[in-house]
Amino acid sequence: MALNIQKEPLENHHVKLIVEADPADWEKAKKQAARKIAKQVKIPGFRPGRAPYKVVLKHVGEGAIIEEGLEILVDELYPRLLEEAEISPYGPGKLVEISTFDPPVMEFDVPLAPVVELGDYKSIRLPYEPPEVSDDEVEEILEDLRKRNATSESVNRPAEEGDIVYMRVSARRLDIEDEDEAILYSGQFSSARIGEENSAAERQFFPGFSQHLLGVSPEEEKTFTHTYPDDYEDEDLRGAEVEFKVLVTNVQTYQLPELDDEFAKEVSDFETLDALRADIRQALEQNAQQEYQQAYGEEVLQKLIEDSTLHYPPEALEDQKEQVIANLKQRLAQDGLSLESYRQFLGQSDEEFEAQVAEAAENGLQRELVLAEVAQAEKIEPDADTFNRTSTALLQSLISDMTPKQVRDLQKGDLIPRLLSSLAADMTLSRALEYLSTIARGEPWPPEAEEASPQAETADADAEDAAGEEEPAASEAIATNETPTPAAESATEPTTQESEAE
Structure with missing residues (x-):
């Protein structure tokens, strides 16, 4: 016999299902509950599971049988309820209320499976304009290869344009009176290739830092000041006047290899620079x-x-x-x-x-x-x-x-x-x-x-x-999350609120 079902759509893509259990199914569930309880509870004069229904009822009370019977009834009834109501659940529903027990009339709240109404995807047209690779981009890669294969040699002379300078840097703010708070760096090791815009020192201190190293020899110290612009990326340093003391520890020449066929053979499996x-x-x-x-x-x-x-x-x-x-x-x-x-x-x-x-x-x-x-x-x-x-x-x-x-x-x-x-x-x-x-x-x-x-x-x-x-x-990780939507494996198993089920 078909179930007596009332179906009402809810917000947030849920549905309310109210179903009245068949009295015969309810009596059957209570008897199954009594047998299950009889196996778990020692009843004087009876072997486990053999006590009659009325004896179990008297021994444990009607509430215990109803509670156990509801679990049995719901387990058997819920999948049938979803099928007859033509519901595709996303996950397990929730037993919200039991309005009466003779027979049980139960209300379930069921989340529905996602539904997608596609737009006209076959009519979507967007311009397809793949980018072209410029000669400058190719040369930039070649230049990077040259830098990675450059040679260097320590020299005992004043630093010149293109040299690599190794140094210890100390710096303090002149606009802060407290000496401890004014210190930004104390003997910080760094390096810079003079004239190279993106060297470690240029990124760490300020653009143009390496130009202050021109003419400084190994073991010499140079002091200079720098005022950071009001729009500097580090908000704490905007408008700050900073005194730098730089102790040069080493100066090295920097020789880039010639960009020719021999270079191509050295850095790749190709015989020519064109290849x-x-x-x-x-x-x-x-x-x-x-x-x-x-x-x-x-x-x-x-x-x-x-x-x-x-x-x-x-x-x-x-x-x-x-x-x-x-x-x-x-x-x-x-x-x-x-x-x-x-x-x-x-x-x-x-x-x-x-x-x-x-x-x-x-x-x-x-x-x-x-x-x-x-x-x-x-x-x-x-x-x-x-x-x-x-x-x-x-x-x-x-x-x-x-x-x-x-x-x-x-x-x-x-x-x-x-x-x-x-x-x-x-x-x-x-x-x-x-x-x-x-x-x-x-x-x-x-x-x-x-x-x-x-x-x-x-x-x-x-x-x-x-x-x-x-x-x-x-x-x-957060922005690229592409994990498939979790499958609703237990969608046909409802959850219950014990206080209401009782």
């Missing part, structure tokens, strides 16, 4: 293409999110917040840091941290829900070859340090299926993003030659990174 230049350009173009493609894909996705309507319960967002924090802790642990020390370093208040986590969680949840809906609508699946290659690398990495017994134990559990399922879900979302980017460029799907698809290359690289490469730096 090295071409390789640098190709690498820069690939990096620029991948970065642009990733940004382009996210722009398309954000447009679709704005055009779509999403409904999800607060529980989904809370689960996503927990996952954001868990991912952050894991990445920090790889760097030997705790969440507390990380927050202290950033100087974040509780409110600032919670706001950052909430924003990342909401963005991540909406991103995953929309991509998953696109994948379902377009029947998108991971590329089989990429999945096989990536999953093999993942499993090899997982068992690389295990003993044969540990590998056998691993195979008996459910960790491997869960890892492969998670990998497949991640790759499906990446491929859905590739699909959106392809359509937004006005190109056909699937691409005629997927090997040439920049988005496909990026998706494959991302998937392989997930199989064994290092995760993003801790400072990026």
Whole structure:
């Protein structure tokens, strides 16, 4: 017989379900409860579990049987209730109220599974203009290679333009009378290449610092003052007048190698400088293409999110917040840091941290829900070859340090299926993003030659990174959270409030 169900939508993507239990089901549940209690409680004159219902009722009281009977009734009734009410739950519902016990009339509050109403993603078009690599960018890389292969030699003469100077620096503020508070540095070791804008000393003290070292010889000391501008990045030093005392400990010449074919042979596997230049350009173009493609894909996705309507319960967002924090802790642990020390370093208040986590969680949840809906609508699946290659690398990495017994134990559990399922879900979302980017460029799907698809290359690289490469730096962990929405594994199991159930 069908259940007598009243269904009422609630705010925050929940639904209220009021159901009246069948009297026969309720009597059956109470008898099962009595047998269960009889096995747990010693009743004089009866073996465990053999006492009649009325004897158990008299021995433990009606309240105990009702409490136990409700648990049995709800466990049997709740899955049927969801099915007959045609409810797709996000997670377990909550037994809110029992208005009567003869038979029980129960009220449940159930969070609903997320629902996504996609915008017209097939009509989204955004200009696709990959950046070009300039000659200056190539030369900048070559210049960096020259610097890394430069030679130096100590000299006993006054420092000249281009020399490397090693020094001890002391500094005090002239606008503060207290000597202890005025001291900024006391014998601080530093170095600078005179004329180089981004040297260690230029970054640590102030731009142009190295010019004050011209003409100073080893073991000589020079004193000079500097007034920081009112818009200086360090607010504490804005407008401050500071006296610097610099003791030069060493002066070295700095010789850059000639930029020719011999240099190319020394720093690479190429025979000519032109071949090295071409390789640098190709690498820069690939990096620029991948970065642009990733940004382009996210722009398309954000447009679709704005055009779509999403409904999800607060529980989904809370689960996503927990996952954001868990991912952050894991990445920090790889760097030997705790969440507390990380927050202290950033100087974040509780409110600032919670706001950052909430924003990342909401963005991540909406991103995953929309991509998953696109994948379902377009029947998108991971590329089989990429999945096989990536999953093999993942499993090899997982068992690389295990003993044969540990590998056998691993195979008996459910960790491997869960890892492969998670990998497949991640790759499906990446491929859905590739699909959106392809359509937004006005190109056909699937691409005629997927090997040439920049988005496909990026998706494959991302998937392989997930199989064994290092995760993003801790400072990026919150913003890059991409963990799939937690599955509602116990969605058909309600929670109860004991005080109300009694």
